[in-house]
Amino acid sequence: MSKKILIVDDDRDLTASLAQVLKAHGYEVAAAHSGADGLKALLAERPDLVVLDVMMETDTAGFEAAAAVRSRRETSKYKAFRDVPIVILTAIDQVTNSRFSMDPSDSFLPGRNEFLTKPVDLDELLAKVGRALA
Amino acid sequence: MGVKLLFIDDEDIVLRSSKRIFAGSGYEIDTASSGDEGLAMAMAEDYDIVVTDLKMPGLGGMEVLKALCRDRPRTTVIIFTGFSSVDTAREALKNGAFDYVPKPFTPEELRSVVANALEARKNAAGAKMLDLMAIVSHELKSPLAAVQTTAATLHRGYFGRLEPEQRKIVETIIRNCSYLEDIIRCYIDLSKMELDGLTVFKERVPFASAVVEPALDMPGIRDNVRKMPVVTEFEGDPVIEGDPNLLKILVGNLVNNAVKYGAEGTPVRVRLGVKDGELVFSVRNEGVGIPEEDLPRLFKRFERIKQKGTEGVKGSGLGLYISKTVVDKHKGRIWAEGEPGKWIEFFVALPAAAEGGPEAAPAA
Incomplete structure (x- = not known):
């Protein structure tokens, strides 16, 4: 059975391109365009992996969604997905990335995260998705 | 665009000598013999600089100054002051005057104050432009x-196979996107540096392994479309104190330039060594080079040297300015040498870190 990927990004044009690429490589794809919709889609679509833009409508919407997914609280609605791999998309560049480390090993989020900067390199996307799902 | 100056003074001799001093400067000079007349002129026209006397019958210079600061904020006001009236000069500065010229003045004194004012105007315009560009870039x-x-x-081909002609057109789109991305990155880097006043981390940085190698490992450099091999010659891995991210921007800019402006297919030489307690890093490419008289202009903001053979190359005119800013923050020097039409080499010298100082990081 093919793996399902949820793309959460408020840029619908970019989402459409990424979806096309992932579908061509045999993944099933669902999309949401805000942090809140992303969380709803997570419960409804039950994806194997999430591609999450962390620089959506507000600077923190994506990070908040990721933190909700990764929450260790016993009562968390997203408990079943707390270990879902997340490919984090950022547009943060070298100088401005002081807030969040780009190094997955000392990441602010526990769990399996991959990082990808925009503009998305398609090979890198496929490699990171493949690795996270392996 | 021409520079427009207005001199306001009730003494005819001051107006005449001011006119004479700037004759041949190419500036457009107007004069007014009273505060009322001068203010009316300054309100009606866009002067770059208004130089006004303080003590005049009718409307005084301080009133002219205040009115201009309020209603013509883009005009720079300079004050003529009589016999060492330091207090009034200070008051004028407080009210927004750029500077004052004590009377009697020599031609040199007046010229130099006006030149400073023009320079300051240029810098302020540059800073505003930069702020705006940074916002837009974001x-x-x-x-x-x-x-x-x-x-x-x-x-x-994710949306169907393209014909060779179509592929070429899409490549043009992608190539121009990369240029644009480069420009945007420059503006953002630069505005960050200027806004933060750039708090440089002081970290011990092995220059070859932590700066040059990662910077060279970018796709645009490693597999550059202009088929220019990057040849490295490193003498060890000298350590300096600095900010690795900024230093990577510096190295990336210099090597990117070499790939952009060098002759296709020729090697880019990246060298690193230590000389007289300094780390010396250089990037050399073959190609059109730069005439000697243009070398000092290279590191200024928004300067792009119009050079035969680089017409098709797109850039922000900020890369080298950013590089110089990074070098200055590290108390180093940057310069270029070359032979026009043959080669150019950019050098960076940075103070080497003291060997194993007390703040030395544990070996990784």
């Missing part, structure tokens, strides 16, 4: 990223 990043990724998707 907004441009997301749509550009979408265009770039979409074009790449098209190029790779």
Whole structure:
């Protein structure tokens, strides 16, 4: 059975391109365009992996969604997905990335995260998705 | 655009000598013999600089100054002051005057104050432009990223096979996206540096392994489309104190330039060594080079040297300015040498860190 990927990004044009690429490589794809919709889609679509833009409508919407997914609280609605791999998309560049480390090993989020900067390199996307799902 | 000056003074001799001093400067000079007349002129026209006397019958210079600061904030006001009236000069500065010229003045004194004012105006305009560009750049990043990724998707055939002609056109789109991305990155880097006043981390940085190698490992450099091999000659891995991210920007800019402006297919030489307690890093390419008289202009903001053979190359005119800013923050020097039409080499000298100082990081 093919793996399902949820793309959460408020840029619908970019989402459409990424979806096309992932579908061509045999993944099933669902999309949401805000942090809140992303969380709803997570419960409804039950994806194997999430591609999450962390620089959506507000600077923190994506990070908040990721933190909700990764929450260790016993009562968390997203408990079943707390270990879902997340490919984090950022547009943060070298100088401005002081807030969040780009190094997955000392990441602010526990769990399996991959990082990808925009503009998305398609090979890198496929490699990171493949690795996270392996 | 011409520079327009207005001199306001009730003494005819001051007006005449001011006119004479700037005769042949190419500036447009107007004069007014009273505060009322001068203020009316300054309100009606866009003067770059108004130089006004303080003590005049009728409307005084301080009133002219205040009115101009309020209603013509883009005009720079300079004050003539009589016999060492330091207090009034100070008051004028407090009210927004750029500087004052004590009377009697020599032609040199007046020229130099006006020159300073013009320079300051240029810098202020540059800073404003930079702020604006940084804001705009930030907004441009997301749509550009979408265009770039979409074009790449098209190029790779995810939406159907492309004919060779179509592929070429899509490549043009992708190439221009990269230029634009480069420009945007420059503005953002630069505005960050200027806004933060750039608090440089002081970290011990092995220059070859932590700066040059990662900077050279970027796709645009490693597999550059201009087929220019990057040849490295490192003498060890000298350590300096600095900010590795900024230093990577510096190295990336210099090597990117070499790839952009060098002759296709020729090697880019990247050298690193230590000389007289300094780390010396250089990037050399073959190609059109730069005439000697243009070398000092290279590191100024927004300067792009119009050079035969580089017409098709697109850039922000900020890369070398950013590089110089980074070097200055590290108390180093940057310069260029070359032979026009043959080669150019950019050098960076940075103070080497003291060996194993008390703040030395444990060996990784």
